Amino acid sequence: MAQRVQIILEDDYDGGDADETVSFGLDGAEYEIDLSSANASQLRDALAPWLSHARKVGGRRRSRAAAPAAARPSATDGPGSTSDIRSWALENGMEVSSRGRISSEVRSAYEQAHA
Template sequence: MAQKVNIELVDDIDGTEAAETVSFALDGAAYEIDLSAENAEALRDEMAVYVETARRVSARRAGRSTRGGARAVSAESRARTQAVRRWARDNGFEVSERGRISNQIAEAYENRESVQEAPGTAAGRRGRKRAG
């Protein structure tokens, strides 16, 4: 049995038939929007002043919001990392001030109701559930 599939683009602004999908990026996030020829032209007209004065970046750097290849870290992520490090130290785990937190520590933190101290500590030898 043969099938014929038709894809119809609908303008995301006004619901009319779309002529194209327009891609753009802002603040490290990439977007696509389906627009009619009229709305696509309006978008390009509005952005023209910014595009004309902006620096063009390679596709490899597009979307990156920091220099030197470092990842942008949200305040929420940073606060969680600090909490994990603080918890780990308080519970006898060895954890560095910077860098990646080991999977063992991350898992122990997630299961912290049942893990009170690091393996090898007094609490760990008394039969409490240990990370590992």
């Protein structure tokens, strides 16, 4: 069965039909408002005197459709994780702290033992 999804924008200012979503920021907060072309023009015209004296501090925002950055694997994920290496080192009489970085010597010994 086919489905059709229809998004109908309603003007957030006057309740009529909206033609576009306008994004803007003020005092560190970001806003979006759905407006008709006429109301969007009024908003832009109202802000124009202020914008002509303002500094632009960034480019356009990325669209929501942009893919998020790939997650970096955690040091505690999978074989050879920090916790695995730490446990192995303690079981084998090596000196290793309970927190922080693991020395390259301990990491190397673990990798050689598990190759």
